[in-house]
Every structure is written in C-alpha cells, then in structure tokens.
Amino acid sequence: MRVRLPNGSTPTPTxxxxxxxxxxxxxxxxxxxxxxxxxxxxxxxxRELLYFLTWRDxxxxxxxxxxxxxxxxxxxxxxxxxFSLFFGQLAKxxxxxxxxxxxxYAALVPWTFFANGxxxxxxSLIGSAKLIRKVYxxxxxxxxxxxxxxxxxxxxxxxxxxxxxxxxxxxxxxxIVWLPLFLLLALITALGVGLWLSAMNVxxxxxxxxxxxxxxxxxxxxxxxxxxxxxSEPWRVxxxxxxxxxxxxxxxWALLGTDTAPGPTIIVSxxxxxxxxxxxxxxxxxxxxxxADVV
Amino acid sequence: xxxIAIQLANISKQYHIGRLREGYKTxxxxxxxxxxxxxxxxxKLLRGQATGASELDETIxxxxxxxxxxxxxxxVGLIGRNGTGKSTLLKILSRITQPTTGFAEIWxxxxxxxxxxxxxxxxxxxxxxxxxxxxxxxxxxxxIARKFDEIVDFAEIGKFIDTPxxxxxxxxxxxxxxxxxxxxxxxxxxxxxxxAVGDASFQKKCLNKMQDVGEQGRTVLFVxxxxxxxxxxxxxxxxxxxxxxxxxxxxxQVVSAYLNSGLGTAAAREWPTLSxxxxxxxxxxxxxxxxMEDGQIADAVDIRKPIVLEMDYEVLxxxxxxxxYFVVINEEGVEVFTTIDADPTWRRRPRxxxxxxxxxxxxxxxxxxxxxxxxxxxxxxxxxxxxxHVRDAIAFYVTDSMEGDSARVDHAGNLGGVVxxxxxxxxxxxxxxxxxxxxxVNESGR
Numbered sequence: 001m002r003v004r005l006p007n008g009s010t011p012t013p014t015x016x017x018x019x020x021x022x023x024x025x026x027x028x029x030x031x032x033x034x035x036x037x038x039x040x041x042x043x044x045x046x047r048e049l050l051y052f053l054t055w056r057d058x059x060x061x062x063x064x065x066x067x068x069x070x071x072x073x074x075x076x077x078x079x080x081x082x083f084s085l086f087f088g089q090l091a092k093x094x095x096x097x098x099x100x101x102x103x104x105y106a107a108l109v110p111w112t113f114f115a116n117g118x119x120x121x122x123x124s125l126i127g128s129a130k131l132i133r134k135v136y137x138x139x140x141x142x143x144x145x146x147x148x149x150x151x152x153x154x155x156x157x158x159x160x161x162x163x164x165x166x167x168x169x170x171x172x173x174x175x176i177v178w179l180p181l182f183l184l185l186a187l188i189t190a191l192g193v194g195l196w197l198s199a200m201n202v203x204x205x206x207x208x209x210x211x212x213x214x215x216x217x218x219x220x221x222x223x224x225x226x227x228x229x230x231x232s233e234p235w236r237v238x239x240x241x242x243x244x245x246x247x248x249x250x251x252x253w254a255l256l257g258t259d260t261a262p263g264p265t266i267i268v269s270x271x272x273x274x275x276x277x278x279x280x281x282x283x284x285x286x287x288x289x290x291x292a293d294v295v
Numbered sequence: 296x297x298x299i300a301i302q303l304a305n306i307s308k309q310y311h312i313g314r315l316r317e318g319y320k321t322x323x324x325x326x327x328x329x330x331x332x333x334x335x336x337x338x339k340l341l342r343g344q345a346t347g348a349s350e351l352d353e354t355i356x357x358x359x360x361x362x363x364x365x366x367x368x369x370x371v372g373l374i375g376r377n378g379t380g381k382s383t384l385l386k387i388l389s390r391i392t393q394p395t396t397g398f399a400e401i402w403x404x405x406x407x408x409x410x411x412x413x414x415x416x417x418x419x420x421x422x423x424x425x426x427x428x429x430x431x432x433x434x435x436x437x438x439i440a441r442k443f444d445e446i447v448d449f450a451e452i453g454k455f456i457d458t459p460x461x462x463x464x465x466x467x468x469x470x471x472x473x474x475x476x477x478x479x480x481x482x483x484x485x486x487x488x489x490x491a492v493g494d495a496s497f498q499k500k501c502l503n504k505m506q507d508v509g510e511q512g513r514t515v516l517f518v519x520x521x522x523x524x525x526x527x528x529x530x531x532x533x534x535x536x537x538x539x540x541x542x543x544x545x546x547x548q549v550v551s552a553y554l555n556s557g558l559g560t561a562a563a564r565e566w567p568t569l570s571x572x573x574x575x576x577x578x579x580x581x582x583x584x585x586x587m588e589d590g591q592i593a594d595a596v597d598i599r600k601p602i603v604l605e606m607d608y609e610v611l612x613x614x615x616x617x618x619x620y621f622v623v624i625n626e627e628g629v630e631v632f633t634t635i636d637a638d639p640t641w642r643r644r645p646r647x648x649x650x651x652x653x654x655x656x657x658x659x660x661x662x663x664x665x666x667x668x669x670x671x672x673x674x675x676x677x678x679x680x681x682x683x684h685v686r687d688a689i690a691f692y693v694t695d696s697m698e699g700d701s702a703r704v705d706h707a708g709n710l711g712g713v714v715x716x717x718x719x720x721x722x723x724x725x726x727x728x729x730x731x732x733x734x735x736v737n738e739s740g741r
Contacts, residue, residue, distance in 0.1 A: 024402050024403050024482070025402075025403065025404060026400060026401070026402050027390065027400065027401040027405060028398065028399075028400055029306075029387060029388065029390060029393070029394065029398060029399040029400070029401070030393075030394065030397070030398035030399070031393050031394055031395055031396060031397075032393060046433075048430050048435060048436050049430045049431060049433075051430075051436075052426060052427050052430040052431075052436075053430075055427075056416060056419065056423075056427055059418075059419060059423065060416055060418050060419065063418040064418065130413065130414075131413060131414050131431065132391075133391065134391070134409045134410045134413040135389075135391065135407070135409070135413050135414065135431055135432065136389050136390040136391050136407065137431065137433070203325075204325065206323070289392070289393045292386065292391045292392040293310065293392055
C-alpha cells in the first residue's frame, strides 16, 4: 500500500523522509537551443526578489542628488514650459480646446514614465552585470523591476498634473477610472521595447548610443506637442501602431475630457504593445543563456 | 541510488576566447564578421589554405566531460589550479551559465555562494542590504525577518545596522555579507573560495559556520585553495585539471596527490641506478620514503598518527662511521627539526659494505598540519664529510580533521605554529575565589 503525503505525492520508500523526499525540487541542467519557454512560474517563485529589486531602484535612484525626487517633476515640467512657449505660443499649435500647458503636460507625464522606463530597462542588464555573473535568478526580473520602479516618479509628476487641473479649473470626467489601464499600456510598451533592447545591449553596446536617438524620435512621433486630431480618420487608427499614441490620447480623454475617446486606435495600440512584450520576452529568454558569459 | 543530491553527466563548457577577452562586440564588428568572413574563407580556399571554424573563432573547453555524483549530506571539496574550471562548474550547477553539452540534475533547493556581498548596494543601510542580499540569494522575506537578529549578531555590527554600508570598514562589510550568506539554509550549498577573504578571525568564523552546515546534514560542494580547510571539512575531494576530473577520492589522498603533483615531490622516491644515485664512492642513497605505521606510503597522514621516515642506502666502502640524518622543513621553508640516527646498534661502529635502511619515527600529535619536505642526508665521522644531502627529497602532508581528539580540540579555524603537540592540561576550581597555596599537581599516587 502506498502512503499519500499531504501534498499529494507518494513518498519514495528508499529516501528518508528527513530529506523531504516528497517535495524536493528537482533542477535539470542542460544546454538549451533556440527558443525557450518563458518560465513565468520560475519568475513567480522569485516575486519577492522582484519586489526587492524594485524597492532598491526606488531607494537608490535619487540618493546623493541635491534635488532628490524633485527630478521626477523637473523633467516633464520644464519640457512642458519649453513646449508651451515654442509650440503653444509661437507656432500656435491647436490643443483640442484645452489650455496648451496642461494639454502637453498631461501627455508628458506618461511619456516621461515611458521614456525613462525604456532607457533604464535597456541599460539594466549591463548595470547588473556583477549580479548576473554571480547569482542565478530569472533575469527577466531585472528589466521588469526597473520599469515598475518608475511608477513612483510617475506618481510625483502626476501630483503636479492634479495641481495644474485645479489651477485651470478642469474637472476630470468619470473616465478617469480607465487611467490605470493607460498607464499599464505605457508600462507594457516600455517593458516590451526594454526587453528587446536590454538583451541586445548585452551583445552589442551600440544599443546604448541608439537609445537617446530612439526616444527623441519617438517623442515627435507621438502626439505630445500636437494633437492626433490633426490626422484624418483612417490615418489616425494606423497612427495607433505607435502604442504611445493610445496612451497619450487616452490620458487626455480620461483627465481633460478631450474628444479622443479610445476607439479602434487603442485596440491597435494595445495589440502592438502586447506583440512587443511577448516577442521581447521570448527574445530575452533566448539570449539569456549567454548573458553571464558575455555581459 | 535514491539519495543522490547532484548528478552530472558529461558536462562540458566551451568558451569563445574572443568573447572571453573582449566581453562583447560592437554591431560593426558583428556586421564586419558577417560580411567579410565568407570572403576571407573563400580567399583562403582559393589560396589553398585550410579553412575551419576553429581558425576564425577560437574556443577553449573550460570543462570537458565532467561526471560525478554527490549524495545528500556529503561535503565534497573541489580543488585544482587557477583556470581549471572549478568556478565554471559551480556556475553551471547554480544555473548562472549553461553547459555546452551534457546534463545535470539536482535534487533539493540550491543555494550558491560564489562571492560574499553580491548585490550589496553602498547607498543602502546594513538593514536594507540584509533584506536585499537575502532576497538575491533566494531567501523569502519572512525567513530573513525571522533570522534578522541572528544575522546582526553574527556580523557584530550592532548600532551600525542603520548606517549606509559605504561607511563601513571593509571588515564590517565582509562580516555582514558573510552573515547573510551563512544564514542561507538550502539543501545543497555551492561555495566558491569564500574563505579566501578577510582576516584570520573572519576566516575562522566562516570555517566554523561551514562546519555547522556540514553537521546539519546539508550537501556542500566547496571550492577552495585552502588545503587544510578542505581536508578538515570534506571527506571527499575532486581534483580538476584542464577542465577534467583527475582524481576523486578521500580528501587527504587527493589533496596530497595535488600538492605533490604541483610540487614535484612525492612521499617516496627511488634512485634505481647506482652510478647516478646521490652520494659518492663511500655511500649512495637508493631510496627515501615517508610511511605510516602500517607501512603504507604516507602522502597524507593523520596528525594523530606517527610518521616513519626511511632512508635506504648502499655502503660501498667498508669501515666508515656513518651518521644518517633527516632535515624536516615546512611549507614556509622553516626548518622544523633535524634528526640524527641515535640507534646504538650502529652508532660509532664501522660498517661493513652492504645495503641498509635507517628509520626515524616522528610521533603522532607532533607536527602541525600542512606540507612537510624532508631532506635526506648522510655524513661520515672521521673524516667529517657530508656524503649526500638531497633537499626536499620527499614530502608528506599532515591533516588535522575535526574529530576532537587532536591538539586542535574543538577549534575549527587556523592554528599557527610548526608543531602541534597534544599537551596535558588541567583546570581546577579555586574554592571561595582564593588561590590554593599548594595546587594538587602530583599528589595522585605518583
């Protein structure tokens, strides 16, 4: 007769129970080739490490800076001032019926979150080279923690946005409940691109130099300084191929009540973001085996 | 076998030398290679030169067909010169890097300690680093919280716990880092050269902790260059050379084989040809040996056991007064002692020609642990001439395991000195705190 252990497995009679025979994890080590599974279960096992890495990134980010966390606000706020002067005042770019400063700032807050998340996650593996060479854990935790830690900066910048809404007397619509989804979309996009770039960065350090160029290019390809309503309808949906279009217009719609309700554009944006994330994760996992040897 | 903890089958690891040197390449190089190498190969082919991947992409094998098994509760030492694949092997077992071929299976939770303080952040406080480092090493938050006080005690950092570690002295930093690692409780622990850092008291602490880990029945694979530590902690040792297992067996044997191979000195040596043997026309040395009591050649000897030094020589001219002697030197080059044959049988007696063996007994519990080199020498009295003196003719290794009945008693760390005698000790209680004017030393029936 075989005995059932509480965890449902049958004990091996030859192995003493003191060795926890029933629930002893088995690790298989062998060379992998080509595409490998994401092993999300492994990542879940290490969720506490993910938490601590995020917490470390947040704790350490503004240590030894004079202005500290104010940097999280300074960056989007001053960009907003520059945009308001040049695009709002001088170029007289339309702003969907809301004051230009808040029109651009509402877009700059998620944009800054996205651009910083992308840049930092792309460099995250190289920054953690020592860790990668000396300890095992699912490497996906590094870029994920980096992107998530940016949420704190986002919250700080967002508090200024609330202040500006009070200043301009703009009451947010009930659509504000959708805001977290738009933030999630920005996060997924940043992570998806970050996974691709961080894994490539380990092999080719050129990536590091292309990132500032990429974010700058992407900034102008996103309706931050201008409204997407400048485009006519069929093109606007296609514009959604840039997932940040969906994010930025979603933010304006939910907070400022602009006439940019998420329609087909957001679906295109979400699909593209998901494709970026999944492909990025698989590419990352495929390259992962070489990280410790190359980084 | 069901109690196996680690099983490796033909594990090999290949590194690209170019990658080893440069670490990474730029995209331009990669493109260059991709576009130009076909032309280069074609060019070589046209010129009639051999082409091969090895020429374009040089590789080395850091490990080659390594297979072994470890049972649960076994402490195994892994030794070898630098660059023989020890660390690579630990990295493969801890899943940091993948093998090129072969496979391995591990039963149980693995904790690896390839470096102390991995992931420590200078800006964070001691407390914060304990949590961060613990999580990196694979501990759960609740587990760290439970052991927190113990870790702080062990690290002896006390009130500095909330100070950023960048303000710590290097000693404090190391103690804290090791304290976290020492409280990791995996089923299987992989340790690389952790004991090579820190001062003597820190090393002692580490060694004691390793001892505890072994006693708790955990499985440990331990890489070190500290041979006394290896023989003390591990019964079994694996010797790697050029990525392959050269020897796998009882620690004292493997360690002495390693030391001897490295030093070119064995515990026994012979000079088979009389004409080239050390000496002159009066006497020539034929062999020298270090043996154990039971006659076995003593590459490694337990500190508690006597060691027998033998010299085998041939007297070619009769009627000389011979004086054989041994000079014993430790691994630091300190002359421990010189011992001269005091046997009355042949002392001051002219010897007939023939073959002789002179033997000296070094008692157990006399030499300290470590490697000893023996110089084998012979003089004649009248005329007072040295006939031969072969320095470092043989070597043997004294091990001091932690079984409690050697002079080491219960001390696991380093013990200094060239000798380690087991002296008689007495301790008595002083009644009422007043020293007894005449302590009772020799009253018991002597």
